[in-house]
Each structure stands twice: as C-alpha cells, then as structure tokens.
Amino acid sequence: MSRSPVPRPGRALAGLTAVAACSAGLLAAPAPASAAPDPARARAAGTYPNLAPRPPMGWNNWSYYMCDLNEKTVLDNARALVRTGLAGKGYRTVTIDDCWMSRARGSRGELVADPVKFPHGMAYLGRQLHRMGLKFGIYEDVGTLTCEKFPGSLGHFQEDAAQFAGWKVDYVKADGCNVPVAPGHTKEETYRDLYGQMSRALRDTGRPITFSVSAPAYFQFDGDSVWHQVIGWSAEVGNLWRGGRDVALQQSTPAVKWSSIVYNFRYNAKLSGLQRPGRWNDPDFLLAGDTGLTREEIQSQMSLWAMMAAPLISSTDVTDLSDRARAVLGNRNVIAVDQDALGVQGHLVQQDDGSAVLAKPLKNGDTAIALFNSGAAARTLSVTAAAAGLPRAGSYRLHELVTGRRTRSDGDIVARDVPPHSTVLYRVTPG
Structure with missing residues (x-):
C-alpha cells in the first residue's frame, strides 16, 4: 500500500x-x-x-x-x-x-x-x-x-x-x-x-x-x-x-x-x-x-x-x-x-535498566501488579508486598490475568523465569 x-x-x-x-x-x-x-x-x-x-x-x-x-x-x-x-x-x-x-x-x-x-x-x-x-x-x-x-x-x-x-x-x-x-x-x-x-x-x-x-x-x-x-x-x-x-x-x-x-x-x-x-x-x-x-x-x-x-x-x-x-x-x-472505576494510573514501584514493576490500586480493594522484563534474557522478577503498597495480610491471592493461573503468596510477589519482552500481570487480593 x-x-x-x-x-x-x-x-x-x-x-x-x-x-x-x-x-x-x-x-x-x-x-x-x-x-x-x-x-x-x-x-x-x-x-x-x-x-x-x-x-x-x-x-x-x-x-x-x-x-x-x-x-x-x-x-x-x-x-x-x-x-x-x-x-x-x-x-x-x-x-x-x-x-x-x-x-x-x-x-x-x-x-x-x-x-x-x-x-x-x-x-x-x-x-x-x-x-x-x-x-x-x-x-x-x-x-x-x-x-x-x-x-x-x-x-x-x-x-x-x-x-x-x-x-x-x-x-x-x-x-x-x-x-x-x-x-x-x-x-x-x-x-x-x-x-x-x-x-x-x-x-x-x-x-x-x-x-x-x-x-x-x-x-x-x-x-x-x-x-x-x-x-x-x-x-x-x-x-x-x-x-x-x-x-x-x-x-x-x-x-x-x-x-x-x-x-x-x-x-x-x-x-x-x-x-x-x-x-x-x-x-x-x-x-x-x-x-x-x-x-x-x-x-x-x-x-x-x-x-x-x-x-x-x-x-x-x-x-x-x-x-x-x-x-x-x-x-x-x-x-x-x-477501565477500573477508581481511575488511577499505576505507578512505578521499582525499576532498573531491564525491568519495571508497577502497582495500581483497584476500586474493589484489589491491587494490580505488573512485572515487566524489557531485557533480552529471561529473569525472575519480584516485589515485596510493602513496596507494592499492599495492605498487611497473612497471605495474598494472585490471579495471573493472561494465563488465568491462580496462586498464593505469604509476602513477596514473584514472577519466575519471565521471558524477554514479557509482562506478568497479577490481580492481587489480600486474604
């Protein structure tokens, strides 16, 4: 064309x-x-x-x-x-x-x-x-x-x-x-x-x-x-x-x-x-x-x-x-x-030359957390609950929004072996 x-x-x-x-x-x-x-x-x-x-x-x-x-x-x-x-x-x-x-x-x-x-x-x-x-x-x-x-x-x-x-x-x-x-x-x-x-x-x-x-x-x-x-x-x-x-x-x-x-x-x-x-x-x-x-x-x-x-x-x-x-x-x-009704732009909570982590509060009390690997090699990315602004809780339920996989965490939010140029997006619920 x-x-x-x-x-x-x-x-x-x-x-x-x-x-x-x-x-x-x-x-x-x-x-x-x-x-x-x-x-x-x-x-x-x-x-x-x-x-x-x-x-x-x-x-x-x-x-x-x-x-x-x-x-x-x-x-x-x-x-x-x-x-x-x-x-x-x-x-x-x-x-x-x-x-x-x-x-x-x-x-x-x-x-x-x-x-x-x-x-x-x-x-x-x-x-x-x-x-x-x-x-x-x-x-x-x-x-x-x-x-x-x-x-x-x-x-x-x-x-x-x-x-x-x-x-x-x-x-x-x-x-x-x-x-x-x-x-x-x-x-x-x-x-x-x-x-x-x-x-x-x-x-x-x-x-x-x-x-x-x-x-x-x-x-x-x-x-x-x-x-x-x-x-x-x-x-x-x-x-x-x-x-x-x-x-x-x-x-x-x-x-x-x-x-x-x-x-x-x-x-x-x-x-x-x-x-x-x-x-x-x-x-x-x-x-x-x-x-x-x-x-x-x-x-x-x-x-x-x-x-x-x-x-x-x-x-x-x-x-x-x-x-x-x-x-x-x-x-x-x-x-x-x-499209969350709270209308908040997620903010950077940590980053380096090859990665970034963002956290975004949601209307129902959940928090969306994205762990982005912008580099050329797979790597494990993580962020503490406190750094992500999560409320204190005994554990957190994690829903990975692309694969649908559901897991739990007692503290750190971790994405293991994230491929190059990939982002793992969690919806995190205290509890």
Whole structure:
C-alpha cells in the first residue's frame, strides 16, 4: 500500500524535537490575526466537560494505514470490531486520522471530505458507524495546516466545531502541527490559546464530543517544567492528551516498533502524578495485530497500557486479526484493569535498566501488579508486598490475568523465569 512520505512531528523515532519537526509548516502563508495568544480568551474556555470517565477505547487508522485510508477501509474495520466481539468489550470509537479531507476548503470556508476517498461524505460515515453501535471520531489540527498539509482549524474553530457536530462526531483528535508563534509570545502561550479556542468551540456546539489534545507531544523535549505545565492545562481543555512521540508505523521493523513501545511506556509511566480520573495520559496506539511483533511483545504493551489507565486505541488491520492478537486485545480481565472505576494510573514501584514493576490500586480493594522484563534474557522478577503498597495480610491471592493461573503468596510477589519482552500481570487480593 502507498505510504505518505511526510514525517509527522512526534511520530518518528528520529529524536527530532516537536519544534524542529513542524518548522517546515511555518513557511506557509502568514498567520491569521487569531494566531496571537489571548490569555483572557483561553481562560474563558473553562474546564471541558468530563466526557471520558473511563479511558477511551477504539480504533484509529494512522499507525497502520497512514494516509492510505478510505470509506471502505474505515467501515470494514468498524464491522470487524463488531464481528470479532471487540466492540462489545469496549472498542467502540472509530477515528479517522489525517488525510481524510480535500486540500482546500469549500466556497463557504467549510472543510470538505476527499470525494474519492469518502464519496458519501462524513455525515454518511457517521451514520453508518452509529448504526453499528459505534462512535465516530475525526482528526483536525489547531494550526494553519494538519501534519500532512491539509487545512487546519486556525481561524475556523467555531465553523469546524459546528461542522463536526452536524456530522454527529463523538470524538475529536486535535494535532498541533504548523502552529505559528506570534512575535512577543511564547510557544506555550500560543498552544494554550489555540487549544483553548478549539475547546470552547466544541463546548459551544452543545454536542458531547470527547476531546483528545496533542499539545504535550510538542513540548516533550522542551524540559519537564514546561512539558508538565502543558499537560496541566491540557487536562482543563480536554479529556485526554498525547504526551510524546507516536508509536512506530506499520512500515517500521519489528525491532523499531518494540523500541517505540518501550520508549512510550517509560515516559508515560513517569506521568502518573499528572493524570486524574477522567483525564487521561495517552501514550498512543496499541500495535496488536499483523505487525511482526511477538505474542509476548503485544501482550506486554496491552498489559502495561492497562496498568497506566491509558486509552486502548488499536491501530491495525482488524479485518485480518490473528487469533493471538484478538485474544490479547479482548482479554476482559486485562481490560478491567484499564477501565477500573477508581481511575488511577499505576505507578512505578521499582525499576532498573531491564525491568519495571508497577502497582495500581483497584476500586474493589484489589491491587494490580505488573512485572515487566524489557531485557533480552529471561529473569525472575519480584516485589515485596510493602513496596507494592499492599495492605498487611497473612497471605495474598494472585490471579495471573493472561494465563488465568491462580496462586498464593505469604509476602513477596514473584514472577519466575519471565521471558524477554514479557509482562506478568497479577490481580492481587489480600486474604
């Protein structure tokens, strides 16, 4: 299949900063007047409604298909979500990413779906998804252009939000490419203002539209203080936010994909203190599927994402999903850890260069504990009950959520001979 040659900021493992990655877009036409930050207008946006009490789940085309998407691809994957039972397990939001629109706006300034890729238009696509019991997600950008150089929303926030509401969109992912910084204003001020404008525009439609903010991904390399500041206001203007680099694309080698999963896990695991129930850190897509990764690797990503209360958004070809990938994505016990009503992101309790242990309190008093071997050789991993934050008890019941095996422990939580790139995920009950 064809692949877009244009790299996306935060979407490669080349180590480019977000500023450098989107600098080419700043050579576009002069910024509209609305590009100048207005702090009062940003504050007026207020706190976005809590439309995602649990981490969102669903499917997005980007990592697997990139710009090679069309109406049939989207609807075929949507039907596959229903047919495989994944929709019934929570994977219900189907989001089309960049490249869905025409290169120019219409005569009234409106966004126009690519007539070849989407001959029936976006309202039709939304109707078809809703008839399947699914939700409709769409992509835009707060800058002058999207990452792939399609029309951005800067200067059109109200009109675009109204258009999305008219199409019955349920979820908007807003990227941050090609954002011109006005003289005398900082990059952070500019992003805060533009995302605040889009947030307010979506609220003003009166339609409940879950809002995914990409702003923090453009500040990951600017230093922790400003990065964390951007995450802080992202939690006010939206429901979830992309924190840093994207996971690797389908065209990447399995080794690069695995490296990207580990990288995203490591940065996101350190952000647990910035997440709160209903406001989610998003370390990007799940790669379970025909991606060249091993069963252990796709299971590790699923288990670690569940421990971090991350959105579970698959980006693969669901129409040709292997039995092992379907089993990983559809494991109800692992999904329950991710979707737990307490809404807490698991925190790191110990780590070294080749392993990490996370603990996550659950609503019913249980604790989920993940022991992750990121190294190249099998090893035994363990953590004490005290270090994992378990309440004192004479013993603990351990339910291994992937194999289903049940054991007991009088103290330490141990996973023996954990294979390379594997994660053992326990649900631990005192008693």
